[in-house]
Amino acid sequence: MIIGAAKSGTTSLHHYLDQHPEIRMSSPKETNFFEREDAVEALGDYEKYFRPGGHARGEASVHYTCFPTISGIPERIAAVLPGLKLIYIVRDPVQRAVAHYHERYQSNAAPRSMEAAFTDLDDPEKVWVWASRYTVQVEQYLKYFSRAQLLILDDRDLRAGRRETLGTVFSFLGVDQGFDSPRFDEELNVLHGRRKRMTRPGRILRFSPVADAARRVLPAGIRNPMFEVARRATSVQVRRRSLPPGIQERLAGELRDDAAAFRSIAGRPFDHWSV
Secondary structure, three states: OEOOOOOOOHHHHHHHHHHOOOEEEOOOOOOOHHHOOOHHHOHHHHHOOOOOOOOEEEOEOHHHHOOOOOOOHHHHHHHHOOOOOEEEEEOOHHHHHHHHHHHHHHOOOOOOOHHHHOOOOOOOOOHHHHOOOHHHHHHHHHOOOOHHHEEEEEHHHHHHOHHHHHHHHHHHHOOOOOOOOHHHHOOOOOOOOEEEEEOHHHHHHHOOHHHHHHHHHOOHHHHHHHHHHHHHHOEEEEEOOOOOHHHHHHHHHHHHHHHHHHHHHHOOOOOOOOO
16 A cells, blocks of 8 residues: 655556556555545445456555544554555655645645745644654554555655666565566656646536546546546646745754654655755
């Protein structure tokens, strides 16, 4: 289970793992199933997200590391999958928080003002800040899972040393670590210049029962092009903005201690981070 972090390469990693003949990744990528309070009793619904067969099955739901905005996830997972292997891919906490904010802003789920978005940083509704507190997020899982069940990756590893990193992941999952694919050269969800911000009709459509049914029933080859047409028709262009220096310093100061503690948990220096 890829548990995050959002905006750190989870979509690409899900895609790469799905190429392996011994792995069956969920469709859609983010089931968010364990957000359901009845998840433990409704595993029959969970099984519908996976193709049969394979040595390993997996999903990538970044909401699973959004505590305290979203809570109760690790204990629900542990109740039914105590032997689960967890993958947590991270990036510079400040950069990740800004990217997450922009995604939320584009979905009309964050303030237009960056000053408003990056004050009151302990506000649990500011998920773009909390999801960059990697120690806080990991500690929720280490209450229920051993450290040996958790593989921590750096998004830079996936970009600069992709095949070596995937070999490490395959070994962790107990599948053929020598498997290769030309599709490992693809990158998904890469930001190039302008992004689109969803209009109110687009938000209504995205969270409608019809869209939810399409995610569950339609194969990706039909669903994804259909959703892309709908996104284009119900979105407007926006430009990514940089954090003003004062706000960036405030955010870095808030995340510094958590980042230091996370280095100890991960056993890695992350010396390219800004905090």
